[in-house]
Amino acid sequence: MAYFDAASAAPLHPVGRQALLAALDEGWADPARLYREGRRARLLLDAARQAAAEAVECRPDELVFTPSGTRAVHAGIEGALAGRRRVGRHLIVSAVEHSSVLHAAEVHEAQGGSVTEVGVDRTGAVAPDAFAGSLRPDTALACLQSANHEVGTVQPVAEVAEACRAAGVPLLVDAAQSLGWGPVAGDWSLLTASAHKWGGPSGVGLLVVRKGVRFAPRGPLDERESGRAAGFENIPAVVAAAASLRAVRAEAAEEAARLRELTERIRTRVPALVPDVEVTGDPERRLPGIVTFSCLYVDGETVLHELDGAGFSVSSGSSCTSSTLTPSHVLRAMGVLSEGNVRVSLPPGTPAEDVERFLTVLPGVVAGVREKLGAPVPAGGVRGAERGDEQSGAPAVNAPVVDTPAVDALVVDALGRRCPIPVIELARVIGDVPVGGTVRVLADDEAARLDIPAWCEMREQEYVGEEPADRGSAYVVRRIS
Amino acid sequence: MAYFDAASAAPLHPVGRQALLAALDEGWADPARLYREGRRARLLLDAARQAAAEAVECRPDELVFTPSGTRAVHAGIEGALAGRRRVGRHLIVSAVEHSSVLHAAEVHEAQGGSVTEVGVDRTGAVAPDAFAGSLRPDTALACLQSANHEVGTVQPVAEVAEACRAAGVPLLVDAAQSLGWGPVAGDWSLLTASAHKWGGPSGVGLLVVRKGVRFAPRGPLDERESGRAAGFENIPAVVAAAASLRAVRAEAAEEAARLRELTERIRTRVPALVPDVEVTGDPERRLPGIVTFSCLYVDGETVLHELDGAGFSVSSGSSCTSSTLTPSHVLRAMGVLSEGNVRVSLPPGTPAEDVERFLTVLPGVVAGVREKLGAPVPAGGVRGAERGDEQSGAPAVNAPVVDTPAVDALVVDALGRRCPIPVIELARVIGDVPVGGTVRVLADDEAARLDIPAWCEMREQEYVGEEPADRGSAYVVRRIS
Missing domain, CATH: 3.40.640.10 (Type I PLP-dependent aspartate aminotransferase-like (Major domain))
Structure with a gap:
């Protein structure tokens, strides 16, 4: 634990x-x-x-x-x-x-x-x-x-x-x-x-x-504490x-160096071990013990629950783990992915073995969550864009209504669906969009506003913008590659 | 202790x-x-x-x-x-x-x-x-x-x-x-x-x-504690x-009865052991562990200090023990004496012996403080009015300027003197005032406003009222007996 x-x-x-x-x-x-x-x-x-x-x-x-x-x-x-x-x-x-x-x-x-x-x-x-x-x-x-x-x-x-x-x-x-x-x-x-x-x-x-x-x-x-704290x-x-x-403080210098090395392991190895991950924060100017990453197509609450079951207590800035249903204002201000967000903050004294065990457990946990959600299976490595015809392994859970009012404008209706579903649905249909064509994702989950542009950045697709819709918003994405 | x-x-x-x-x-x-x-x-x-x-x-x-x-x-x-x-x-x-x-x-x-x-x-x-x-x-x-x-x-x-x-x-x-x-x-x-x-x-x-x-x-x-305590x-x-x-709570009924009996001892025996004491608060509708009394001609800070030296930690509503230089607003609202005020509040478990020892020590402590301050020596018992010709034992420390602009209007100048000095000076001259005549006490210490009327009440003299003065106030007292 x-x-x-x-x-x-x-x-x-x-x-x-x-x-x-x-x-x-x-x-x-x-x-x-x-x-x-x-x-x-x-x-x-x-x-x-x-x-x-x-x-x-x-x-x-x-x-x-x-x-x-x-x-x-x-x-x-x-x-x-x-x-x-x-x-x-x-x-x-x-x-x-x-x-x-x-x-x-x-x-x-x-x-x-x-x-x-x-x-x-x-x-x-x-x-x-x-x-x-x-x-x-x-x-x-x-x-x-x-x-x-x-x-x-x-x-x-x-x-x-x-x-x-x-x-x-x-x-x-x-x-x-x-x-x-x-x-x-x-x-x-x-x-x-x-x-x-x-x-x-x-x-x-x-x-x-x-x-x-x-x-x-x-x-x-109040007279106590110079009148500044009643x-x-x-x-x-x-x-x-x-x-x-x-x-x-007496232990700080030594412990900082040790924890910095441990969080560096997570920073460098998680993207290699887990596909479709974005590590956030400054790689150099950072606190010794904190490292944060977000996993595409993952629901933050489930990944926290699974990690807890595996003996790891971490937190998340994903919207589905907060009572406000909005993603962390920090991730939003940074413009980075919020879905499947995991913050690891190591207390002084954390043994290296615990970090190694975390790195061993994490890939399976993320893969399991993705499988349950019917997320696209990555083609090759972190930055590899999945292709439509390779979506085979996972069954399409809760397939969305896909409407095609014009060849140029595929519409994914993810209204009422919570993070990370809108992004998963986008990823599932992007293969059907002709290069140069657009797809509109209808969503009313707050996280979509952050995560759809972040997905485009990670997948090297073009995020065109957000349009008002009868309910929620339409997020427009153009297929580039 | x-x-x-x-x-x-x-x-x-x-x-x-x-x-x-x-x-x-x-x-x-x-x-x-x-x-x-x-x-x-x-x-x-x-x-x-x-x-x-x-x-x-x-x-x-x-x-x-x-x-x-x-x-x-x-x-x-x-x-x-x-x-x-x-x-x-x-x-x-x-x-x-x-x-x-x-x-x-x-x-x-x-x-x-x-x-x-x-x-x-x-x-x-x-x-x-x-x-x-x-x-x-x-x-x-x-x-x-x-x-x-x-x-x-x-x-x-x-x-x-x-x-x-x-x-x-x-x-x-x-x-x-x-x-x-x-x-x-x-x-x-x-x-x-x-x-x-x-x-x-x-x-x-x-x-x-x-x-x-x-x-x-x-x-x-702040979401914590229903938004009521950030x-x-x-x-x-x-x-x-x-x-x-x-x-x-499990011990409350038994302990309340025990402490009530101990505080009752203080309520009844302190006025018998120490002359010129006013016990305050309701004798019946009261908390089990608290008893408060005030001692004429006593400086609260000194009596606390002496009691501390004798092994007793108590508090006081006297002005000289507060940083504001005003007597406790509670005593003021009640209109009771504030000088030489002592609050005893017994924690659950207080042994009866400690209270007995307190009752043994207190009379000497109060007498010692009074002697240092040159307070009038009481004639007989608590309500006995001291007479001028009986002031002999204690030397007159810092005797005030006594001015007599008219036979009818003796003036005691206690400007710049802190509690309990103005009251002590009043007590020292009251014997010189003819019955029916008045004395004016000039004072700028806040406690005088409370303690001079309280002294009149205890001594059965008439408190005529407060008059504005160039500095401080003049408190007018008529000798009745």
């Missing part, structure tokens, strides 16, 4: 566990009280703040503990926007930020603020020039993650921070995915993080606000969080 | 500690995930919610876990006000609510809402009629604690809930101090609580919103909180 979803949550580090146990005895009292139990709690809280500040490379009085990374992000964005309200109400975020950032931006917009979403390239990275170009005289705050949580791509934070500094705009860095590996370089103004991502306990986030940054905490007054301090968890951070 | 501040925070119950340890291993993963670690976390979270709901006597889907009691209060008040915004923007709170409630009310007022603060009697209880009388057609929400956190007085929640129900107004009950002792009776609509008050861990609050209550969560969208669930702490609640 191998847990490969460290980017969601990591189990508590043994050092953190020990610290938690000690602090349950010593740190349960109110640190605002003057008696011995209160003073002891205060000492523990101060020491934890000092340790966390060292790891972040900030002053202790710039750092407060929040009840979660999400709360740190919400409080950080709200407070910075309110603090600079006189400057303006423009907020900049990258399109691939964590949902907590994007949801805070939605609230800002609903309250009359304006938001610019800076796009990313196919690797998931923002371009520093594009980010800098979105800065305006009325920009109150800019937000950029240190590294992406779904594909592991590291963002050019230092360059963006420099541009923001030059424009006098504070930059908030969501460092949730990277803080365990090292401090965030560059002249940022605010920083947020989440302890359970680095092997700390649940219930602890960090919010750092550099001296000199205008900041006006929102919400009801509620009784969770000192045992805070102590465990700081101890875990120190412990993972 | 005896910890007598359970109303601030209680150490983790052994059952909660065990549950926490188990859940650290089993409940660290994301409960929204489909793999085994996620499913296991989800099962633990569901079971904890079920157990907490049973203790509250609500449905599990009415209860969410928040990161603290304060957050539960903030989210509950904001959400209920927003949900009933069409009805109106009037909010009712009692004057003795926890600061988290009053601070949320301040935010509401700053945003254009209106707030009615319902006063309390000298025991700290609201009158149901007065509370009901403040209900208006535009009242969106009413808030009443189940019991007061500083003096232990139990509020008439069931009667108030009935009046609110009849008016169609939801009642939010802050049950932080009472939930460990039992469910809150009456037809309330929302309820909040805090786990570390009942022997659960820090980092867990409860917010209950009855089905049918209009509720619109504020802040950025951020990654702290499942180990939640499991420990639910287990602790179940454990303290």
Whole structure:
């Protein structure tokens, strides 16, 4: 059994566990009280703040503990926007930020603020020039993650921070995915993080606000944590969080090299072992432990279920594994395939054998899912386009109504069908389309908007565009080869 | 060493500690995930919610876990006000609510809402009629604690809930101090609580919103906890909180009787052992473990310090122990003495010997503080008025400038002097005032406004009133006896 979803949550580090146990005895009292139990709690809280500040490379009085990374992000964005309200109400975020950032931006917009979403390239990275170009005289705050949580791509934070500094705009860095590996370089103004991502306990986030940054905490007054995080301090968890951070940092350099080699194995060998796979994210500028790939003609929920059965816990940005029925906003912003999406994020200490076993199991799992779905059988290698006359092995499950109103315009009706069926149906009929001719795929599943163009890119066919239809949309594809 | 501040925070119950340890291993993963670690976390979270709901006597889907009691209060008040915004923007709170409630009310007022603060009697209880009388057609929400956190007085929640129900107004009950002792009776609509008050861990609050209550969560969208508490669930702490609640409830009836007897000893014996003491709060309708008293001519910070040195951890509502330099709003609303205030709140399991030792130590501690401050030596018993010619033992430390512009109007200048000095100076000169004559105490310490009238009440002198002065206020007292 191998847990490969460290980017969601990591189990508590043994050092953190020990610290938690000690602090349950010593740190349960109110640190605002003057008696011995209160003073002891205060000492523990101060020491934890000092340790966390060292790891972040900030002053202790710039750092407060929040009840979660999400709360740190919400409080950080709200407070910075309110603090600079006189400057303006423009907020900049990258399109691939964590949902907590994007949801805070939605609230800002609903309250009359304006938001610019800076796009990313196919690797998931923002371009520093594009980010800098979105800065305006009325920009109150800019937000950029240190590294992406779904594909592991590291963002050019230092360059963006420099541009923001030059424009006098504070930059908030969501460092949730990277803080365990090292401090965030560059002249940022605010920083947020989440302890359970680095092997700390649940219930602890960090919010750092550099001296000199205008900041006006929102919400009801509360004296605790410099007025920036209301509620009784969770000192045992805070102590465990700081101890875990120190412990993972001590192992970080060595472990980063080891995990990077393991994820490199997945990056290079999965496309060789599994046909029709797209590995996403930057191959070089990336976190050590995260690798993400998408498999054509595969349903994300089923592949997760099968991998779970085989002893692997991974996550997916496919629409069918989310409650919103839309593919991950990160994959969408990157313009890459979302169907059959698998994110592998290795916790520190993952044995190489687990990765090897994963590479052994994965091809069979994907092939099995494809067979069940009646997906086209690949002709030869990853980039080989299947041909219609080779579709034989798998029975055509739920064959679509194929209508031919004109020779030039084959129509595939995939209305009401969920990802990956619309793409599978497209692949099944492309052989019937004359070279130069088009096919229209009618679909109302959100994922089709992302996955049909991605399929065209992978298959070297031409994606003509999307047309409105009575129900859903018509996605038009021209056969090139 | 005896910890007598359970109303601030209680150490983790052994059952909660065990549950926490188990859940650290089993409940660290994301409960929204489909793999085994996620499913296991989800099962633990569901079971904890079920157990907490049973203790509250609500449905599990009415209860969410928040990161603290304060957050539960903030989210509950904001959400209920927003949900009933069409009805109106009037909010009712009692004057003795926890600061988290009053601070949320301040935010509401700053945003254009209106707030009615319902006063309390000298025991700290609201009158149901007065509370009901403040209900208006535009009242969106009413808030009443189940019991007061500083003096232990139990509020008439069931009667108030009935009046609110009849008016169609939801009642939010802050049950932080009472939930460990039992469910809150009456037809309330929302309820909040805090786990570390009942022997659960820090980092867990409860917010209950009855089905049918209009509720619109504020802040950025987040799918966790029914959208009512953003951020990654702290499942180990939640499991420990639910287990602790179940454990303290199992012991509640027996322990309540035992602690009630111990606090009754303090209630009855402290006034006999220590002269010039006012015991506050309702003698009957009160929590089992809390007893509060104030000592004339005593500085709260020093008495806490001395008690700490003698091995007792207690808290105080005196102004000199708070960072705001104002006496506790609870004591102020009750109109009782705030100087030398001591709150004793016994955790379950407190041995009777500790209380006996406290009763042995307290008289000497108070006498020592009074001697240092040069307080008048009491003539005979608690209600005995000291006479000027009996002030001999203690030297007059920092004697005030006593000015006599007219025979009828002695003036004591206590400007710049902190509690309890203004009252001490008043007591020192009252013997020089002819019966029927008045004395003016000039003071700029906030506590004087509360403590000079309270002294008059205790000493059976007449408090004439407060007059504006060049600096601070002049408090006018007429000698009656």
